[in-house]
Amino acid sequence: MSLPTSATPTVVFLDRATIPTQIELPELAVEHKRIDYDFTSPEQVVERLQGVQIAITNKVILDRECLRQLPELKLIAVSATGFNNIDIDYCADHGVAVTNVQGYATQSVPEHVIAMIFALKRNLFAYHNDIAAGEWQRNKQFCFFTHPIGDVAGSTLAIIGSGALGQATATLAKAVGMKVLFAERKGAPSCRDGFVPFEEGLQQADVISLHCPLNEQTLNLIGERELAMMKSSSLLINTGRGGLVDEAALVNALKQGIIAGAGVDVFTQEPADSSNPLLANMSLPNLLLTPHVAWGSDSSIQNLANILMDNITAFIKGEKQNCIV
Numbered sequence: 001m002s003l004p005t006s007a008t009p010t011v012v013f014l015d016r017a018t019i020p021t022q023i024e025l026p027e028l029a030v031e032h033k034r035i036d037y038d039f040t041s042p043e044q045v046v047e048r049l050q051g052v053q054i055a056i057t058n059k060v061i062l063d064r065e066c067l068r069q070l071p072e073l074k075l076i077a078v079s080a081t082g083f084n085n086i087d088i089d090y091c092a093d094h095g096v097a098v099t100n101v102q103g104y105a106t107q108s109v110p111e112h113v114i115a116m117i118f119a120l121k122r123n124l125f126a127y128h129n130d131i132a133a134g135e136w137q138r139n140k141q142f143c144f145f146t147h148p149i150g151d152v153a154g155s156t157l158a159i160i161g162s163g164a165l166g167q168a169t170a171t172l173a174k175a176v177g178m179k180v181l182f183a184e185r186k187g188a189p190s191c192r193d194g195f196v197p198f199e200e201g202l203q204q205a206d207v208i209s210l211h212c213p214l215n216e217q218t219l220n221l222i223g224e225r226e227l228a229m230m231k232s233s234s235l236l237i238n239t240g241r242g243g244l245v246d247e248a249a250l251v252n253a254l255k256q257g258i259i260a261g262a263g264v265d266v267f268t269q270e271p272a273d274s275s276n277p278l279l280a281n282m283s284l285p286n287l288l289l290t291p292h293v294a295w296g297s298d299s300s301i302q303n304l305a306n307i308l309m310d311n312i313t314a315f316i317k318g319e320k321q322n323c324i325v
């Protein structure tokens with residue numbers, strides 16, 4: 001998994017526009033040729049990576065079918081933590097290195113999670129919408145209470161995924177007075193020290209926050225069965241990946257009062273459209289949606305850009321940094 005020493009590598013960024021313009025993407029500290037595309041459709045991937053040694057992708061999918069047609073590709077530098085858009089097994093079997101960017105958003109994602117928890121617990125958007133619909137204006141009192149308002153302090157947060165973002169979310173949650181549990185992996189035969197069994201986490205939590213990767217084991221981790229185990233007063237926050245949650249089952253749970261609310265930043269298809277059950281029901285007062293921006297504070301994206309380009313420089317120099325395979 002290395003480059004021929006004499007060659008000047010070509011580096012192609014397939015979705016450059018995922019890095020906002022105010023963020024500086026550092027130059028590589030080694031000789032190279034770089035081509036940036038703001039956006040690449042699935043049909044354009046193979047053509048754009050023909051003869052290319054290094055591909056940068058945030059969310060463009062590099063699956064087996066397209067990788068098979070790219071024998072010169074030596075490195076996929078994922079400009080994200082999640083790498084579920086890459087066929088890792090193919091890369092491992094065919095000598096294609098894959099790097100990702102770890103721990104760059106330990107401020108941004110937890111702040112987004114806690115913001116969603118406060119907004120939902122206090123029903124901020126439901127009240128905002130009531131005013132927009134003229135409810136307050138029709139009322140005689142200085143205030144009115146059409147939605148429950150809960151305290152965040154004292155409530156229990158169950159975190160699924162105890163890596164960089166799970167841990168950082170735990171730290172912030174404790175700072176606002178929440179009790180924190182880490183749930184063991186679903187189906188695990190035993191429970192590690194410091195974890196509670198998966199089902200117990202679901203049952204005890206006032207809020208569940210997902211911070212595990214999307215893979216074969218975690219697809220539809222939260223479905224009808226799991227939602228039914230949660231308290232009817234509880235919230236689900238998903239900033240992990242859309243596929244972790246059965247979206248139709250979640251909408252049903254919100255409509256039937258099986259759980260009290262959900263904050264969702266990630267979707268099975270992105271961008272999602274009105275065929276997505278969550279978008280089709282986004283007027284529900286207890287559903288808060290954001291367009292995959294939990295990672296997106298300027299400082300976090302700058303961290304990401306720096307680490308991304310460092311990973312590539314290291315690879316070209318023959319060093320290993322943040323290698324998944």
Ligand SMILES: NC(=O)c1ccc[n+]([C@@H]2O[C@H](COP(=O)([O-])OP(=O)(O)OC[C@H]3O[C@@H](n4cnc5c(N)ncnc54)[C@H](O)[C@@H]3O)[C@@H](O)[C@H]2O)c1
Pocket residue numbers: 081082083102103105109160161162163164165166184185186211212213214217218239240241265266292293294295296
């Ligand atoms: N919404 C966003 O903007 C955003 C930003 C960054 C990351 N993410 C997502 O968050 C995920 C986690 O990021 P991170 O930096 O904490 O990654 P990480 O690799 O540091 O941590 C992932 C954790 O999940 C655990 N895990 C793996 N499989 C599991 C399973 N089946 N059940 C429970 N836990 C499991 C791992 O052991 C690890 O502790 C990423 O994979 C990505 O999908 C989203």
Ligand SMILES: O=C(O)[C@H](O)CO
Pocket residue numbers: 058079080081082083295
């Ligand atoms: O995985 C990540 O880092 C986020 O989804 C942003 O791409």
